[in-house]
Amino acid sequence: MLANRIHLTIDSNLADVFLVGLLINSASRFVGLDETEAYQMELCVVEAVNNTIRHAYGGQAGHEVAVSAAISPSRLEFSVADRGSPISGDVLAARRWEASAADHDPFALDQLPEGGMGLEIMREVMDQVDYESRGGVNCLRMTKRIPVPVLEA
Amino acid sequence: MKIEANKAGKILVIKIREARFGADSVDSFSQQVLPFIREENPAILLDLSEVNFLDSSGLAALISCLKARNGTGHLALCGARASVASLFRLTRMDRVFRFFPTSEEGVAALS
Numbered sequence: 153m154l155a156n157r158i159h160l161t162i163d164s165n166l167a168d169v170f171l172v173g174l175l176i177n178s179a180s181r182f183v184g185l186d187e188t189e190a191y192q193m194e195l196c197v198v199e200a201v202n203n204t205i206r207h208a209y210g211g212q213a214g215h216e217v218a219v220s221a222a223i224s225p226s227r228l229e230f231s232v233a234d235r236g237s238p239i240s241g242d243v244l245a246a247r248r249w250e251a252s253a254a255d256h257d258p259f260a261l262d263q264l265p266e267g268g269m270g271l272e273i274m275r276e277v278m279d280q281v282d283y284e285s286r287g288g289v290n291c292l293r294m295t296k297r298i299p300v301p302v303l304e305a
Numbered sequence: 306m307k308i309e310a311n312k313a314g315k316i317l318v319i320k321i322r323e324a325r326f327g328a329d330s331v332d333s334f335s336q337q338v339l340p341f342i343r344e345e346n347p348a349i350l351l352d353l354s355e356v357n358f359l360d361s362s363g364l365a366a367l368i369s370c371l372k373a374r375n376g377t378g379h380l381a382l383c384g385a386r387a388s389v390a391s392l393f394r395l396t397r398m399d400r401v402f403r404f405f406p407t408s409e410e411g412v413a414a415l416s
Contacts, residue, residue, distance in 0.1 A: 188387050
Protein backbone atom coordinates (compact mmCIF):
# COMPACT_ATOMS: atom_id res chain seq x y z
CA MET A 153 0.00 0.00 0.00
CA LEU A 154 1.35 3.40 -0.94
CA ALA A 155 2.31 5.72 1.88
CA ASN A 156 1.44 9.37 2.21
CA ARG A 157 4.55 11.47 2.69
CA ILE A 158 5.36 14.82 4.18
CA HIS A 159 8.66 16.66 4.48
CA LEU A 160 9.13 19.65 6.70
CA THR A 161 12.02 21.70 7.95
CA ILE A 162 12.23 23.57 11.23
CA ASP A 163 14.86 25.78 12.75
CA SER A 164 17.07 24.19 15.41
CA ASN A 165 15.03 25.84 18.16
CA LEU A 166 13.58 23.72 20.98
CA ALA A 167 10.59 26.05 21.18
CA ASP A 168 9.51 25.02 17.66
CA VAL A 169 9.73 21.25 18.13
CA PHE A 170 6.14 20.96 19.34
CA LEU A 171 4.97 21.82 15.81
CA VAL A 172 6.58 18.63 14.51
CA GLY A 173 5.09 16.70 17.41
CA LEU A 174 1.56 17.89 16.75
CA LEU A 175 1.81 16.86 13.12
CA ILE A 176 3.18 13.40 13.89
CA ASN A 177 0.52 12.81 16.52
CA SER A 178 -2.33 13.86 14.24
CA ALA A 179 -1.06 11.77 11.33
CA SER A 180 -0.65 8.75 13.63
CA ARG A 181 -4.20 9.08 14.93
CA PHE A 182 -5.42 9.41 11.33
CA VAL A 183 -4.10 5.94 10.42
CA GLY A 184 -5.79 4.41 13.44
CA LEU A 185 -3.31 4.48 16.31
CA ASP A 186 -4.81 5.05 19.74
CA GLU A 187 -3.90 7.98 22.00
CA THR A 188 -0.96 6.22 23.67
CA GLU A 189 0.44 4.81 20.42
CA ALA A 190 0.19 8.19 18.71
CA TYR A 191 1.84 9.84 21.72
CA GLN A 192 4.73 7.37 21.48
CA MET A 193 5.21 8.12 17.76
CA GLU A 194 5.24 11.82 18.59
CA LEU A 195 7.59 11.19 21.51
CA CYS A 196 10.15 9.35 19.36
CA VAL A 197 10.24 12.01 16.67
CA VAL A 198 10.42 14.81 19.25
CA GLU A 199 13.27 12.99 21.04
CA ALA A 200 15.14 12.65 17.73
CA VAL A 201 14.67 16.34 16.91
CA ASN A 202 15.64 17.41 20.45
CA ASN A 203 18.80 15.30 20.21
CA THR A 204 19.64 16.88 16.87
CA ILE A 205 19.24 20.40 18.23
CA ARG A 206 21.17 19.73 21.42
CA HIS A 207 23.94 17.51 20.16
CA ALA A 208 24.30 17.95 16.39
CA TYR A 209 23.92 21.73 16.64
CA GLY A 210 25.07 22.26 20.23
CA GLY A 211 21.78 23.86 21.22
CA GLN A 212 22.23 26.72 18.76
CA ALA A 213 19.32 28.03 16.73
CA GLY A 214 19.74 28.99 13.09
CA HIS A 215 20.29 25.53 11.59
CA GLU A 216 17.92 23.34 9.61
CA VAL A 217 16.40 20.15 10.96
CA ALA A 218 14.63 18.15 8.24
CA VAL A 219 11.85 15.78 9.27
CA SER A 220 10.12 13.35 6.94
CA ALA A 221 7.21 11.05 7.59
CA ALA A 222 5.80 8.29 5.39
CA ILE A 223 2.49 7.07 6.71
CA SER A 224 0.30 4.16 5.69
CA PRO A 225 -2.16 2.00 7.63
CA SER A 226 0.48 -0.75 7.95
CA ARG A 227 3.67 1.17 8.53
CA LEU A 228 5.03 4.47 9.81
CA GLU A 229 8.47 5.69 8.79
CA PHE A 230 10.12 8.80 10.17
CA SER A 231 13.47 10.39 9.50
CA VAL A 232 15.29 13.31 11.10
CA ALA A 233 18.26 14.76 9.23
CA ASP A 234 20.82 17.45 9.98
CA ARG A 235 24.21 18.76 8.88
CA GLY A 236 25.69 19.09 12.35
CA SER A 237 27.99 16.90 14.43
CA PRO A 238 27.26 13.18 14.02
CA ILE A 239 26.36 10.94 16.95
CA SER A 240 29.45 9.11 18.14
CA GLY A 241 29.77 5.37 17.83
CA ASP A 242 30.02 5.08 21.62
CA VAL A 243 26.67 6.77 22.13
CA LEU A 244 25.04 4.60 19.46
CA ALA A 245 26.48 1.45 21.00
CA ALA A 246 25.47 2.23 24.59
CA ARG A 247 22.38 0.35 25.76
CA ARG A 248 21.32 1.88 29.02
CA TRP A 249 18.52 -0.48 29.89
CA GLU A 250 19.92 -3.80 28.86
CA ALA A 251 20.35 -6.69 31.26
CA SER A 252 20.95 -5.66 34.86
CA ALA A 253 20.55 -1.96 34.12
CA ALA A 254 16.92 -2.56 33.18
CA ASP A 255 15.60 -2.17 36.68
CA HIS A 256 16.34 1.04 38.47
CA ASP A 257 16.79 0.73 42.20
CA PRO A 258 14.29 3.20 43.65
CA PHE A 259 16.52 3.67 46.66
CA ALA A 260 19.65 4.47 44.62
CA LEU A 261 18.59 7.96 43.64
CA ASP A 262 22.04 9.04 42.53
CA GLN A 263 22.03 6.32 39.88
CA LEU A 264 18.83 7.46 38.19
CA PRO A 265 19.36 8.89 34.71
CA GLU A 266 18.80 12.58 34.04
CA GLY A 267 19.62 12.46 30.35
CA GLY A 268 20.50 10.24 27.45
CA MET A 269 17.14 8.49 27.46
CA GLY A 270 15.92 9.62 24.04
CA LEU A 271 17.67 7.05 21.88
CA GLU A 272 16.70 4.22 24.20
CA ILE A 273 13.06 5.32 24.11
CA MET A 274 13.15 5.22 20.31
CA ARG A 275 14.60 1.70 20.42
CA GLU A 276 11.95 0.57 22.88
CA VAL A 277 9.03 1.96 20.89
CA MET A 278 10.07 1.49 17.28
CA ASP A 279 10.61 -1.74 15.36
CA GLN A 280 13.73 -0.40 13.72
CA VAL A 281 16.06 2.53 14.39
CA ASP A 282 18.98 3.24 12.02
CA TYR A 283 21.48 6.05 11.92
CA GLU A 284 23.94 7.00 9.24
CA SER A 285 26.26 9.90 8.59
CA ARG A 286 27.29 10.37 4.99
CA GLY A 287 28.53 13.32 2.99
CA GLY A 288 28.05 15.70 5.89
CA VAL A 289 24.41 14.71 6.38
CA ASN A 290 23.33 12.76 9.47
CA CYS A 291 20.05 10.89 9.30
CA LEU A 292 18.16 8.92 11.91
CA ARG A 293 15.41 6.67 10.55
CA MET A 294 12.69 4.96 12.56
CA THR A 295 10.12 2.43 11.44
CA LYS A 296 7.02 1.20 13.22
CA ARG A 297 4.90 -1.59 11.78
CA ILE A 298 1.20 -1.44 12.51
CA PRO A 299 -0.39 -4.86 13.05
CA VAL A 300 -3.23 -5.58 10.65
CA PRO A 301 -6.40 -6.47 12.58
CA VAL A 302 -7.44 -10.08 12.20
CA LEU A 303 -11.03 -10.32 10.98
CA GLU A 304 -13.11 -13.04 12.58
CA ALA A 305 -14.90 -15.39 10.19
CA MET B 306 5.69 27.20 32.16
CA LYS B 307 2.70 27.90 34.34
CA ILE B 308 2.43 26.02 37.62
CA GLU B 309 0.08 26.31 40.58
CA ALA B 310 1.01 25.38 44.16
CA ASN B 311 -1.62 24.82 46.85
CA LYS B 312 -1.59 23.27 50.29
CA ALA B 313 -4.06 20.49 51.06
CA GLY B 314 -3.49 20.02 54.77
CA LYS B 315 0.17 19.12 55.10
CA ILE B 316 0.44 18.11 51.45
CA LEU B 317 1.79 20.56 48.89
CA VAL B 318 0.08 19.98 45.55
CA ILE B 319 1.95 21.41 42.58
CA LYS B 320 -0.09 21.38 39.39
CA ILE B 321 1.48 21.82 35.98
CA ARG B 322 -0.90 24.08 34.08
CA GLU B 323 0.44 23.25 30.65
CA ALA B 324 -0.44 20.63 28.04
CA ARG B 325 3.19 20.10 27.06
CA PHE B 326 6.11 19.44 29.38
CA GLY B 327 9.12 19.09 27.13
CA ALA B 328 12.69 20.17 26.54
CA ASP B 329 11.79 23.82 26.03
CA SER B 330 10.02 24.12 29.38
CA VAL B 331 12.23 22.21 31.82
CA ASP B 332 14.31 25.24 32.86
CA SER B 333 11.20 27.19 33.77
CA PHE B 334 9.76 24.16 35.59
CA SER B 335 12.92 23.58 37.62
CA GLN B 336 13.31 27.24 38.55
CA GLN B 337 9.78 27.34 39.91
CA VAL B 338 9.47 23.90 41.46
CA LEU B 339 12.88 23.11 42.96
CA PRO B 340 12.53 25.78 45.69
CA PHE B 341 9.33 24.04 46.86
CA ILE B 342 11.08 20.68 46.70
CA ARG B 343 13.90 21.91 48.93
CA GLU B 344 11.53 23.37 51.53
CA GLU B 345 10.55 21.23 54.46
CA ASN B 346 7.30 19.96 53.02
CA PRO B 347 6.61 16.49 54.37
CA ALA B 348 4.87 15.46 51.16
CA ILE B 349 4.64 16.89 47.68
CA LEU B 350 2.23 15.79 45.01
CA LEU B 351 2.96 16.77 41.41
CA ASP B 352 -0.27 16.93 39.45
CA LEU B 353 0.20 15.99 35.77
CA SER B 354 -3.50 15.89 34.89
CA GLU B 355 -3.26 18.72 32.36
CA VAL B 356 -0.11 17.37 30.69
CA ASN B 357 -0.76 15.46 27.46
CA PHE B 358 2.83 15.44 26.23
CA LEU B 359 5.88 14.63 28.35
CA ASP B 360 9.29 13.88 26.83
CA SER B 361 12.49 12.53 28.36
CA SER B 362 13.64 16.05 29.25
CA GLY B 363 10.48 16.63 31.28
CA LEU B 364 10.91 13.20 32.84
CA ALA B 365 14.51 14.07 33.71
CA ALA B 366 13.28 17.24 35.44
CA LEU B 367 10.93 15.09 37.54
CA ILE B 368 13.84 12.77 38.38
CA SER B 369 15.83 15.84 39.46
CA CYS B 370 13.02 16.74 41.84
CA LEU B 371 13.11 13.25 43.30
CA LYS B 372 16.86 13.53 43.80
CA ALA B 373 16.50 16.98 45.36
CA ARG B 374 14.12 15.48 47.94
CA ASN B 375 16.96 13.12 48.76
CA GLY B 376 14.68 10.74 50.57
CA THR B 377 13.60 13.38 53.08
CA GLY B 378 9.89 13.16 52.33
CA HIS B 379 7.31 11.95 49.89
CA LEU B 380 7.29 13.09 46.28
CA ALA B 381 4.50 11.48 44.32
CA LEU B 382 2.77 12.03 41.00
CA CYS B 383 -0.91 12.13 40.24
CA GLY B 384 -3.28 12.51 37.33
CA ALA B 385 -0.99 11.10 34.63
CA ARG B 386 -3.03 10.12 31.60
CA ALA B 387 -2.39 6.70 30.07
CA SER B 388 -0.18 8.04 27.28
CA VAL B 389 2.06 10.01 29.63
CA ALA B 390 2.20 7.08 32.07
CA SER B 391 3.52 4.92 29.23
CA LEU B 392 6.76 6.95 29.20
CA PHE B 393 7.36 5.97 32.84
CA ARG B 394 6.91 2.31 31.89
CA LEU B 395 9.17 2.61 28.83
CA THR B 396 11.97 4.05 30.96
CA ARG B 397 11.29 1.77 33.98
CA MET B 398 10.57 4.90 36.01
CA ASP B 399 7.19 3.47 37.01
CA ARG B 400 9.21 1.58 39.63
CA VAL B 401 10.75 4.75 40.98
CA PHE B 402 7.82 7.14 41.31
CA ARG B 403 4.67 6.61 43.31
CA PHE B 404 1.49 7.34 41.31
CA PHE B 405 -2.06 8.22 42.24
CA PRO B 406 -4.99 8.46 39.82
CA THR B 407 -6.14 11.86 41.13
CA SER B 408 -4.83 14.58 43.42
CA GLU B 409 -7.65 13.84 45.85
CA GLU B 410 -6.56 10.21 46.16
CA GLY B 411 -2.94 11.25 46.45
CA VAL B 412 -3.68 13.75 49.21
CA ALA B 413 -5.78 11.18 51.09
CA ALA B 414 -3.05 8.53 50.85
CA LEU B 415 -0.19 10.82 51.86
CA SER B 416 -2.02 12.63 54.69
